[in-house]
Amino acid sequence: MMSLPFLLFACGLAAAWTSRREAAMGFWVAGVLVLLVLFRFHATDVLNLGL
Amino acid sequence: MTADLSRLLNALGLVAVDTVLVLAFVDQLWFRDLPCPICILQRAGFIAAGFGIALNLIFGPRPSHYGLAILGAMVGGIMSADQVLHYVVPGTGSYGNAIFGLHLYTWALIGFALIVVGSAVMLLFDRQYEPTGPLPLRLTVLPLTAVALLALIAVANVMSTLAICGFGLCPETPGGYLIFNENLRLAVGKIS
Numbered sequence: 001m002m003s004l005p006f007l008l009f010a011c012g013l014a015a016a017w018t019s020r021r022e023a024a025m026g027f028w029v030a031g032v033l034v035l036l037v038l039f040r041f042h043a044t045d046v047l048n049l050g051l
Numbered sequence: 052m053t054a055d056l057s058r059l060l061n062a063l064g065l066v067a068v069d070t071v072l073v074l075a076f077v078d079q080l081w082f083r084d085l086p087c088p089i090c091i092l093q094r095a096g097f098i099a100a101g102f103g104i105a106l107n108l109i110f111g112p113r114p115s116h117y118g119l120a121i122l123g124a125m126v127g128g129i130m131s132a133d134q135v136l137h138y139v140v141p142g143t144g145s146y147g148n149a150i151f152g153l154h155l156y157t158w159a160l161i162g163f164a165l166i167v168v169g170s171a172v173m174l175l176f177d178r179q180y181e182p183t184g185p186l187p188l189r190l191t192v193l194p195l196t197a198v199a200l201l202a203l204i205a206v207a208n209v210m211s212t213l214a215i216c217g218f219g220l221c222p223e224t225p226g227g228y229l230i231f232n233e234n235l236r237l238a239v240g241k242i243s
Contacts, residue, residue, distance in 0.1 A: 002088065002221050003212035005095040009102055010205035013198065016109050028102050028119055032126055035095050041220055042088045043133055 005035045054112065057179035058194060061107045064169060065197040068101035071162055072204045078155065079211070084147050088221035089134050091212055093159045096127020098208070100166045101201050108194035112179045120170045128163035131156045 012027030052060075075094055078084045086094070103120030107113070134156040138145045145154050153161075173179075214228045215221060222229070 001219055002091055002216045003209045005092075006098065006205050006208040006212060009095070009098045010202055010209065012102060013105060013202040013205060016106055017198070017202070019109075021106070021110055024102075024106065025115075025119070028099065028123075031095070031102075032099055032123065035092060035099065035126060038220075039089070039092055039130055039133075042092070042223075043130075045137065 002038060005031045005038065008034060052173075052176035052179050054179050054181065054183040057112045057173065057176065058108065060173065061104050061112065062194040062197050064166075065101055065104045065108065065194070065201060068097055068104065068166070069197055069200045069204060071159075072097055072101075072201075072208075075155070076204075076207065076211070078148065078150075082148060085215060085225045085227070087134075087146055087225065088216075088223065089130055090147070090155065091208075091215070091221060093127050093130050093134075093156065094208055096123060096130055096163065097159075098201065098205050099123030099126060100163070103170070105198045105201055108198055111183075112173075114174060114180075117170045117174045121167050124163040124166035124170070128160060128167070131160040131163060135160055 008027050008031035012024045012031065015021075015027060016024035072094060075086070075090075079086060100120050100123035103116045103118070103123060106116040106119065110116070134146070137143070138154070147155055150158065212221075215225050217229045
């Protein structure tokens with residue numbers, strides 16, 4: 001699951017290389033959304049800041 | 052700024068992003084410093100930012116491509132800032148090796164900030180968006196090599212992340228390449 005953003009970005013770069021700009025940008029959006037979801041799953045610790 | 056100069060600067064920027072990602076692999080493989088889950092996501096942030104620069108090189112410079120680079124760098128920057136804040140209080144430890152006195156997540160935060168500033172500055176020059184004729188060879192080889200390298204690094208990260216984390220979420224502190232441990236466990240299970 002953690003490799004999914006890399007896979008989506010790789011697919012996006014392949015789409016861009018074959019001149020499919022809209023598809024490339026679609027893969028980029030999907031990759032960033034997956035990235036944010038994965039960050040949400042992993043950023044669970046409370047920051048150790050005494051504010 | 053002409054389109055040619057913009058293309059050259061974008062190519063150099065993407066080479067810099069590629070270099071950061073290659074150095075992350077050097078740290079992982081040569082110095083055996085396995086990346087933590089957030090570190091892996093920061094690598095993806097660099098690829099997301101580099102993606103916008105790559106689109107500039109393939110389709111020509113456009114404001115929307117700089118937008119992707121800035122947004123990708125901001126997403127990655129949030130992750131590295133989160134990690135910096137985890138260890139910013141003295142005595143709370145750190146993760147991984149320090150390079151020139153700073154840990155990789157601090158360098159990553161600096162890198163993401165530079166991408167945001169650099170892309171914002173590049174956005175200011177309108178002449179680069181004017182259509183141009185065929186590009187000279189020197190402005191084709193370097194950009195395409197940089198884009199191909201970014202794609203290769205993305206594929207390499209797919210394999211590396213699968214090896215470290217398997218098909219699920221990563222362990223918070225990876226102790227080794229999970230895929231090998233799983234294979235070993237399965238093999239031992241079959242024998243016994």
